[in-house]
Amino acid sequence: MIAxxxxxxxxxxxxxxxxxxxSLAAPxxxxxxxxxxxxxGKSTLVRALVGRVPLxxxxxxxxxxxxxxxxxxxxxxxxxxxxxxxxxxxxxRVHEYVALGRYPHLGLFRAPSRADRDAVMGALMRTGVVHxxxxxxxxxxxxxxxxxxxxxAVAQGGDAIVLDEPxxxxxxxHEMGVFELMSRLAKEGRAVLLVSHQLNLVARFADHIxxxxxxxxxxxxxxxxxxxxxxxxxxxxxxxxxxxxPAVGAPAxxxxxxxxxx
Amino acid sequence: MRLSRWALIVVVxxxxxxVGVAYGTLRLTPLExxxxxxxxxxxxxxxxxxxxxxxxxxxxxxxxxxxxASGAALQGATRNGLAEPYxxxxxxxAAVGAVIAVALHAPAAVVPLAGLxxxxxxxxxxxxxxxxxxxxxxxxxxxMAGVVVGAFANAAIxxxxxxxxxxxxRGALWWMMGSAADATWGQVRxxxxxxxxxxxxxxxxxxxxxxxxxxxxxxxxxGVDVARVTxxxxxxGALLAAGTVAAAGLVGxxxxxxxxxxxxxxxxxxxxxxxxxxxxxxxxxxxxxxxxRVAHPxxxxxxxxxTAILGVPFFLSRLRRLT
Numbered sequence: 286m287i288a289x290x291x292x293x294x295x296x297x298x299x300x301x302x303x304x305x306x307x308s309l310a311a312p313x314x315x316x317x318x319x320x321x322x323x324x325x326g327k328s329t330l331v332r333a334l335v336g337r338v339p340l341x342x343x344x345x346x347x348x349x350x351x352x353x354x355x356x357x358x359x360x361x362x363x364x365x366x367x368x369x370x371x372x373x374x375x376x377x378r379v380h381e382y383v384a385l386g387r388y389p390h391l392g393l394f395r396a397p398s399r400a401d402r403d404a405v406m407g408a409l410m411r412t413g414v415v416h417x418x419x420x421x422x423x424x425x426x427x428x429x430x431x432x433x434x435x436x437x438a439v440a441q442g443g444d445a446i447v448l449d450e451p452x453x454x455x456x457x458x459h460e461m462g463v464f465e466l467m468s469r470l471a472k473e474g475r476a477v478l479l480v481s482h483q484l485n486l487v488a489r490f491a492d493h494i495x496x497x498x499x500x501x502x503x504x505x506x507x508x509x510x511x512x513x514x515x516x517x518x519x520x521x522x523x524x525x526x527x528x529x530x531p532a533v534g535a536p537a538x539x540x541x542x543x544x545x546x547x
Numbered sequence: 548m549r550l551s552r553w554a555l556i557v558v559v560x561x562x563x564x565x566v567g568v569a570y571g572t573l574r575l576t577p578l579e580x581x582x583x584x585x586x587x588x589x590x591x592x593x594x595x596x597x598x599x600x601x602x603x604x605x606x607x608x609x610x611x612x613x614x615x616a617s618g619a620a621l622q623g624a625t626r627n628g629l630a631e632p633y634x635x636x637x638x639x640x641a642a643v644g645a646v647i648a649v650a651l652h653a654p655a656a657v658v659p660l661a662g663l664x665x666x667x668x669x670x671x672x673x674x675x676x677x678x679x680x681x682x683x684x685x686x687x688x689x690x691m692a693g694v695v696v697g698a699f700a701n702a703a704i705x706x707x708x709x710x711x712x713x714x715x716x717r718g719a720l721w722w723m724m725g726s727a728a729d730a731t732w733g734q735v736r737x738x739x740x741x742x743x744x745x746x747x748x749x750x751x752x753x754x755x756x757x758x759x760x761x762x763x764x765x766x767x768x769x770g771v772d773v774a775r776v777t778x779x780x781x782x783x784g785a786l787l788a789a790g791t792v793a794a795a796g797l798v799g800x801x802x803x804x805x806x807x808x809x810x811x812x813x814x815x816x817x818x819x820x821x822x823x824x825x826x827x828x829x830x831x832x833x834x835x836x837x838x839x840r841v842a843h844p845x846x847x848x849x850x851x852x853x854t855a856i857l858g859v860p861f862f863l864s865r866l867r868r869l870t
Contacts, residue, residue, distance in 0.1 A: 297681070332764060335764065335767040335768045336767055337763065337764055337767050337773070357767065357770050357771065357772050358770035358771075358772075359770075360770065361768065361769050361770025362770070365768070365769075366767075366768030366769075367768070368762070368764040368765050368767075368768050369764075370762060370764065371761050371762045371764070371765040372626075372761075372762055373760060373761050373762075374622075374623070374626035374627065374628070374760045374761075375622075375623070375628075375760055375810060375815070376815065377757075377815050377816070378815065381815060381816060385757055385758055385761070385769065386769065388754060388755075388757075388758055388769050388770055388771070389769060389770035391754070392754075393751055393752065393753075393754050393755060394751070441769065447768075
């Protein structure tokens with residue numbers, strides 16, 4: 286559904302491109318994960334999708350239509366994006382914040398309808414944050430805030446959801462909760478595109494993994510294809526081994542200690 | 548925001564307006580105010596109410612409404628509680644225009660127009676500078692451009708004043724400090740149209756401002772055309788401020804303080820914040836104008852100084868809650 290075709294992005298005053306002819310696709314009904322070291326271009330991919338950085342070449346399409354032709358608002362009715370950094374300047378209540386997800390459907394003038402209110406309520410229930418509706422978003426814990434942001438994206442509707450590091454700062458339980466929710470959204474038929482540092486969880490949940498390295502695709506395929514010790518060691522520049530998780534059988538990365546210098 | 552709070556703001560505004568018309572060298576009762584306004588009172592009452600005080604109170608209210616709405620929208624779009632209507636060099640540009648007019652011995656009626664032209668030029672320059680540096684959609688770059696253009700304008704004033712005689716300096720300074728003293732019905736009508744359009748435009752943009760307040764990337768992900776909407780908010784907010792400057796000079800602090808008061812009163816989405824700040828700004832400015840008139844008769848205090856004197860202690864007392 287979402288596809289990047291040979292996308293290149295250059296930031297001004299940088300010699301190397303942030304993205305260099307990157308192609309990848311996030312089809313409906315699947316969880317597609319983008320992984321890679323810091324600075325490999327993962328977040329640039331998301332910023333390019335929402336039009337915050339211009340493409341030097343290539344194009345991004347949603348259902349074969351270029352995102353530039355569709356218009357930002359029309360695009361947002363189909364693709365919900367949870368960006369990496371979001372720091373509200375002024376406090377809102379959780380229900381008000383989640384309702385902002387309906388903006389692409391409402392525009393500046395239309396009043397929220399029954400369908401909009403239902404979408405907000407449904408999203409609050411799906412993400413398990415109904416009990417937080419009257420809290421201020423500035424008073425939430427890290428885990429609550431991430432789930433409320435997910436609720437906002439789910440309320441936005443559409444059939445694709447893109448998340449940039451949604452489990453940063455979350456403990457194990459909350460992190461698993463987020464991955465389970467993403468997995469369910471994919472199984473229901475949505476295209477889920479996830480940017481993450483959590484290689485081991487991605488290996489368990491994702492249908493397809495794209496490994497980025499210095500703005501280029503270093504590997505792409507099923508978890509078993511991408512989770513190869515030699516490739517990961519080169520990309521992350523750290524000694525590591527890939528084993529099999531004894532409990533669930535998924536490929537699991539184990540970083541080793543730095544080689545001793547004496 | 549709760550309905551009772553809206554009602555309270557409207558009541559405060561109405562009471563402020565009635566008291567504003569009633570008080571002065573000639574004191575009137577509320578009933579006399581009504582008779583004066585309807586033209587059924589004594590000839591003096593009718594003249595005082597209709598020709599002197601009502602236009603003045605209305606002008607102050609419109610100035611306050613424009614500044615409050617402008618400040619609320621700009622604080623939201625820049626995600627910065629220190630943003631205010633004179634942000635994009637409006638105050639500096641207006642002052643340069645006025646000082647040039649005074650220095651050239653232009654008639655008094657030309658001074659506000661020169662101020663408006665100066666303000667508009669400064670806004671245009673700030674936006675062009677921000678655009679040239681590629682930061683049009685980046686609130687920090689726009690803020691910085693406005694600050695720098697404002698600083699340049701202040702330096703230009705100092706240079707200009709060095710070569711002008713003392714009386715002209717006083718005239719220019721007085722105009723810069725703000726006053727609703729010479730209000731006419733013509734001014735009121737012109738500003739009413741201007742403020743209605745400006746506040747209307749900002750209210751129309753309010754939903755997009757809610758999203759911008761979350762961050763530019765987040766807003767883009769929710770379908771906001773960040774560069775276009777921020778530009779629209781800056782232009783509408785700055786033009787609104789420039790219009791009030793042409794009507795009453797520089798009235799500081801209203802646009803900074805009132806949006807915070809609106810949020811304290813429980814307004815959270817920008818449609819409420821902008822609406823409440825417009826009403827609250829009107830009430831505050833009418834009261835400040837009243838104080839400016841009656842505090843030290845027969846002399847008048849500068850309106851801009853009174854708003855700051857009333858506003859600063861309050862702002863300081865609530866500083867902890869604002870940050």
